Amino acid sequence: MVYFRRVVDSELDTLLPGLPAIALRGARGVGKTSTALQRAATVYRLDRPEVLAIAAADPDRLTSGRPPILIDEWQLYPASWDLVRRAVDAEGTPGRLLLTGSTSPRNPPTHTGAGRIVPVQMRPMTFAERGLETPTVSLAGLLRSRRSDIGGTTDVGLRDYARAIIGSGFPGLQGLPERAVRAQLTGYVDQIVERDVEEAGATFRNPPMLRRWLAAYAAAVSSTTSFAKIREAATATRIEPPAKGTAARYADILESIWILDPVPAWTPAGTDLRRLTVAPKHQLVDPAIAASLRGATMDALLAGAPAGALSPRHSTLMGALFEAAVSLNVRVDAQGAEARTFHFRSSTGSHEVDLIVEGMDGRVVGMEVKLVNTPSDEDGRQLRWLRHEIGDRLVDAVIVTTGREAYRRRDGMAVVPAALLGP
Numbered sequence: 218m219v220y221f222r223r224v225v226d227s228e229l230d231t232l233l234p235g236l237p238a239i240a241l242r243g244a245r246g247v248g249k250t251s252t253a254l255q256r257a258a259t260v261y262r263l264d265r266p267e268v269l270a271i272a273a274a275d276p277d278r279l280t281s282g283r284p285p286i287l288i289d290e291w292q293l294y295p296a297s298w299d300l301v302r303r304a305v306d307a308e309g310t311p312g313r314l315l316l317t318g319s320t321s322p323r324n325p326p327t328h329t330g331a332g333r334i335v336p337v338q339m340r341p342m343t344f345a346e347r348g349l350e351t352p353t354v355s356l357a358g359l360l361r362s363r364r365s366d367i368g369g370t371t372d373v374g375l376r377d378y379a380r381a382i383i384g385s386g387f388p389g390l391q392g393l394p395e396r397a398v399r400a401q402l403t404g405y406v407d408q409i410v411e412r413d414v415e416e417a418g419a420t421f422r423n424p425p426m427l428r429r430w431l432a433a434y435a436a437a438v439s440s441t442t443s444f445a446k447i448r449e450a451a452t453a454t455r456i457e458p459p460a461k462g463t464a465a466r467y468a469d470i471l472e473s474i475w476i477l478d479p480v481p482a483w484t485p486a487g488t489d490l491r492r493l494t495v496a497p498k499h500q501l502v503d504p505a506i507a508a509s510l511r512g513a514t515m516d517a518l519l520a521g522a523p524a525g526a527l528s529p530r531h532s533t534l535m536g537a538l539f540e541a542a543v544s545l546n547v548r549v550d551a552q553g554a555e556a557r558t559f560h561f562r563s564s565t566g567s568h569e570v571d572l573i574v575e576g577m578d579g580r581v582v583g584m585e586v587k588l589v590n591t592p593s594d595e596d597g598r599q600l601r602w603l604r605h606e607i608g609d610r611l612v613d614a615v616i617v618t619t620g621r622e623a624y625r626r627r628d629g630m631a632v633v634p635a636a637l638l639g640p
Contacts, residue, residue, distance in 0.1 A: 221388060223252055223346055224553040224640050225339055233285065236335050237305045238314040240291075243339035244475040244502045245319035245413070246405065248388040250289050252339065253315045257287035263297070264290045272297065280304040284313040292318040292416075298334070305333040319413075319474065340478070341386025341503045343546040345639040349373060349381055352639025354623050354631070356547065357554035359613045360576045364631075369623040373636040375535075375588075378619055379518045382538050385505035386545065395515060402509040406431065409476055419470040426451065426459050430467050434477065434499060435510035437527040439540040441496040441562055444468065450527055478502045480544055483559035483573045485581075485607065498560040504541040508534075533588070540571060540586040543617050543635050547572055547584065550640040561603070570599050580612045586635075590620040597630050 225241075232239060233256065241249040254260065259282030263269050272279055272294050279288055279297050291297045301314050316334065345352050353369025383395055390398050410424050410431070421427050433451040444464060452458040459467070471477045479497035501507045513522060513534055524531040531537040548558045556576045561583075562569040572584040583603045587596050600614035615631045615638075623633045 218251075220251060220255060221248075221342065221346055221348075221391075223248065223339075224343065224549050225252060225337065226255070227640075228337060228553055229256065232335065232337070233312045233315075235311050237309045237311055238301050238316070238334040240316040240318070240334050240336045241339055242318060242336050242475070244341075245408075246387045246389060247339045247341050247475075247502070249317040249319070249339050251388065253287045253289070253317050257285050257315060258283040259286045260289065261287065262289045263293040269294060276300055280314065284310070285315050286313060287315045287317070289317050290319070291316045302333045338552060340545060340549050342388060342391075343386070343549050343639075344381060344542070344636050345546070346549075347381065347386065347391060349377065350636035353637045354633045354639065356550040356556075356574065356582070356638065356640060359582050359615065359631070360554055360556060360574065360580055363612045364625070364629055365613070367623050367625045367631045367633065369634075369637045371621055371634050371636045373634065374621070375619050376515075376519060378539060378542070378635065379515045379535060382504050382518065382535075382542050383508055383513070383515045386503050387505075390505075398505065399509055399514075402506055406506065406510065409471070409474070413474055413476075414470050417470055417474050419466065421463075421467075423459070427467055430459065430464060431471070431476075432510045433527065434468075435501060435507040436525045437499045438501060438504070438507045439498065439537040439544070440528045440530055441494060441498055441560075442527045442529075443496070446527060447499075476502055476506075478545075478548075480548070480558060480560045480572070483561045483575070494562045494564050496562070498544075498562075500541055500544055504538045504545065507541060508538060513538075536588045539588050539619070539635070543584075543586045543638075544572060546635065546638065547574060550638070553640045568599060568602055570603055579610060581607065581610050582613045582615060583611055584615045584617055586617045589618055592616045592618055592632055597626070597628065600630060601628070 241253055243249055261268055261279050279300055288297050350371050350373050358365050385398055390401055410428050430451040433447045437447055448458050448464040478500050480500055481497050482495045518535040522534045524534045524537045528537045551558045551574045556574050559573040561573050570583050571586045574582040583600050585600055596616055604611050615633055617633055617635050620634050623637045625631050
C-alpha cells in the first residue's frame, strides 16, 4: 500500500531523535500504525492474539529489540504503558520507543507517563496530504512574518470540496467510490457504538440512544450549540431524553477515544477582551462522519441541504462541513508549527472568529471560513474587530474561501482558497 506522507511525519522527524518514548494517539483509522511503521525497526502488534499472549507471559520482551521499538495498540495490554515508563527511567536513550493506540484502556496505567512518554496527536488527512492541491500559503509562514506575500491559483472548486468532505480523510478510504465510503463510515459508527466505548471502559444500557445522541451532535458541527439542545434533539417526541449525566458521559467517552474533537474556546491572556464564552465549538474527528450521520450525499451538499436548527450560524450543511474541514486542516498544520487552534465567541454572540491560531510566542492568526468565491467587506468585519482589540498581536487575518486565487486585499487581509492553505 502506498504511504501518504503526513504533516506529523515532519514533527516525528524532529522529536524522535531527542525523545526516548512517543505515543501516537488519535481515533481508529487515522493512520497511526502506518506512520509509526515508517520508522520502527522492531514491531509488537498487540492486536494479534499470539503477540498479546507472549507479552502477557514475558512482558519485558516488549521493550527489547532493535530501536525504534513500536508497541501497536498498547491499550490491549495496559501494563505495557508502565513497562515503557520504567524502561525510559532505566535507559532514556532517544528514539527508542513508539506506542500507538486508538482507545483508552478499561484499566488505565498507574502513571500518566508525564515527563517520560510524549503524546503526539494524529488526525485524518488534510486536503494537502490527500493531494487535492499543492498549497502555496504556509500557516507557519503566516505566524512567522507579518502580512507575508500571498499568491497562488487553483482549479479546485465547490464540487471538489464537497467530494473531499464526503470522501473522508481516513487513509484507508482514499479513492473509494462514494457509496463504498458511506458503507465504511456506517460500519465505523457501528463499531464505536457497539464495541469501542465498551473497550474504553464505558457500559451504556441503551446503545440506540447513544447512536441518536451522536447523530444529534453531528447536526451541531461548527457551532457552540449547548449540550442541553443536543440532548433534546437526540430524542424522539415519544421517548424520554437521556439523563443529563448520561448525555455528559456520552461526550466524555467519545472525546476520550478521539471521535469528538471539539475546538476549544480562546481565552486570551493580557488583553481587554471580556465576557467570553468558554463553550467549545463542536467537531467530529472527520467531517465525513458528520455527513454520514446526517445521511448527506455529495449531491445533497451541492443542492444546499439545510444545516438544521442546531447549527444556526450556517444556512447550509455544506457551509457547516466546509468549516469543519478547514478546521481539521488548520489544526493539523498548526500542530506542525507548534501552535494551538481555538475559536473565539463573545458571550452575547455579537463577536466571533471561526479559528484563532496562537503560536508559542503569543502571535495570533485569525481566520474566518466563508463558503464563497470572493469575500465581501462584511466577511472581514469580525477580523477587523479582532485587530482593533488585540493590535499588533494579530500578525495576520485570513479569510478562507472556495475561490480560485490567493491574494491580499487593500485592507491587508489575506484571502486564501482552502486548497492552497498548508503547513
